[in-house]
Ligand SMILES: Nc1ncnc2c1ncn2[C@@H]1O[C@H](COP(=O)(O)OP(=O)(O)O)[C@@H](O)[C@H]1O
C-alpha cells in the first residue's frame with residue numbers, strides 16, 4: 052500500500068528557474084493494485100515517481116509505504132521496498148559491468164552487502180534460468196558487458212532486476228517510451244507477466260494510449276503538478292481510447308485544463 | 322643491469338600507487354589529487370614509526386591506514402558536504418602538506434640505519450642464496466639484496482592486484498564498481514552511494530600510502546616533497562595499462578595497470594639515461610598524460626573525417 056498525501060515539490064525555489072513540479076498530489080495505491088498515470092509532458096509524472104522513490108525529499112506532504120512513514124527516508128533505504136524501471140534504457144544498468152554482475156547487484160536489493168562473493172554458483176544458475184525465461188537469448192551472454200546490449204534488452208533486464216527481490220511497490224516510468232514498437236510490445240508483455248505472477252503493487256507512468264486503456268485497475272491523469280482526474284472500477288475496465296479522448300475534452304471544458312494543454316494532450320496520445 | 326633491476330623494483334612499488342589511482346580514477350571516475358599528499362603521508366608515517374623501532378610490517382600497515390584516513394576525509398568532503406571531488410582532493414592535499422611536516426617534524430628522514438622491509442627482504446634473499454652476497458644474472462654480477470627487493474616488490478604488487486581483484490568481485494566490491502558506473506541505479510538497488518564513495522577513496526589512498534611506505538623503505542629516506550606529481554604518474558600508468566591490455570575487464574585492467582606502471586618506469590629510466598634532465602621529469606610525465614588523453618580523440622576524429630571524405 053502506497054499513500055501519497057499533499058506532496059509538494061518546487062525545484063530551484065527563489066530563482067529564475069523555479070519550477071513548481073508537484074502542487075499537492077494525493078494518491079493511493081492499495082496492495083496488489085495497478086495504477087496507471089498519464090499526463091502531458093512536464094506535468095510532474097516522473098517527479099511524482101521520484102518523490103516516491105526518494106530521489107529527493109518533498110517540500111511538504113507525506114509518503115507512507117507498506118505501513119511506514121518513509122517521507123524522510125533516503126533513496127537507498129526506500130529501495131528495500133521499491134523496485135524501479137526508468138524511462139531511459141541507460142539509467143537502469145551499470146554499462147561496463149556484465150549482465151550477471153548487474154543481476155547479482157539486484158539480487159541483493161535491500162540486503163547487507165559484505166565480503167561474500169557477488170556471484171555464487173547457485174546465483175549464476177538462477178540468473179541463467181530467469182534470464183532464459185525472458186526469451187531474448189541473453190542467457191548465453193551473461194558475461195558480456197550490459198552496455199553492449201540494445202535498449203529493449205536492457206529494459207527487459209532492468210525489469211527483471213527491479214522485480215528479482217519482490218518489491219512492495221514497482222515503479223515504472225514510461226519504460227517502453229524509448230523503444231521501437233515491436234520491442235516495446237515485448238517489454239510490456241514481460242511487465243504484464245511479472246506483475247501478474249508476483250501480484251505486484253504497481254505504479255506505472257505511460258505515454259501509450261493503448262497501455263493506459265488496457266493496463267491497470269485505475270487510471271490517474273496529471274496536469275501541472277496535480278492529479279486532475281481518476282478513472283477506476285467498472286468504468287476503467289470498460290474504458291476505450293475514445294473514452295479517454297472524451298475525458299480530455301471534458302477536462303478541457305470544465306476549465307481545469309486550458310485549451311492549449313488539451314491540444315497538447317491530444318497530439319500526445321492520438 | 323643494476324639500473325634495470327632498480328627501475329623494475331620502483332616500478333612494482335609504484336604499481337601499488339597506480340592500482341590506487343585505478344580505483345579512484347577508473348572505478349569512481351574521480352581524479353583524486355589527495356594521492357600526492359597521501360603518498361607522502363604513507364612514507365612519513367612509516368619513517369617516523371621505523372625510527373622509533375616499530376616492526377617494519379606494522380609500520381607499513383599503519384602508513385596505509387593513515388593514508389586511508391586521508392582518503393576518507395576527501396570522500397566525506399565530496400559526499401557529505403557536496404564539494405566537487407577535484408576541489409575536495411585539492412583541499413586535503415594542501416592540508417596534508419602541513420600534516421606531513423608535523424608527522425615528520427622535518428623535511429627529510431633517513432632510514433638507512435634503521436630496520437625496514439628493505440632489510441627484511443635483503444636477509445630473506447641471503448638466506449635463499451645460501452649466504453652469497455651477489456649472484457650472476459645473464460652474465461652480470463648482481464647484489465642479492467637488490468634481487469630480493471625486486472622479488473619482494475613484485476610479490477607485493479601481485480598480491481595487492483590479486484586482493485583487489487577478489488575484493489571487486491564481492492557483494493561490497495561490485496556495489497562499489499557500480500557506484501562509479503551508474504550511481505542512480507545502485508541507489509535504486511539500495512546502496513548508499515555516499516558510503517561506497519568514501520570507502521572507495523579510502524581504499525585508493527590506502528594503497529597509495531602503502532606504496533609511499535614501501536618507496537621510502539626502498540630508497541632509504543622519506544621526503545616531504547616525494548608525493549608531488551604522483552597522481553599524474555598513476556594516471557599515466559593506468560592509461561598505458563589500458564593501451565596494453567585493450568580491455569575494461571577487471572582482471573585485465575588490474576594486470577594492465579601494474580604492467581603499465583613498470584613499463585612507464587622503464588621508459589623514464591631509459592630517457593634519463595639518454596640525457597633527460599631529471600628536473601624535466603614531471604613536465605614530461607604531464608605532457609605524456611595530456612597526449613594520451615587527447616590523442617585517441619584526435620585520431621578518431623581524423624579517422625572519421627577520412628571515412629567521410631572517402632565515402
Ligand atoms: N531535477 C529537476 N530539477 C529541476 N527541474 C526539474 C527536475 N525534475 C523535473 N523538473 C521539472 O519539473 C517539471 C515536471 O517534470 P517531470 O516530472 O519530469 O514531467 P513528466 O515526467 O510528467 O514529463 C518539468 O517542468 C521539469 O522541467
Ligand SMILES: [Mg+2]
Nearest residue numbers: 096097098225
Ligand atoms: Mg517523465
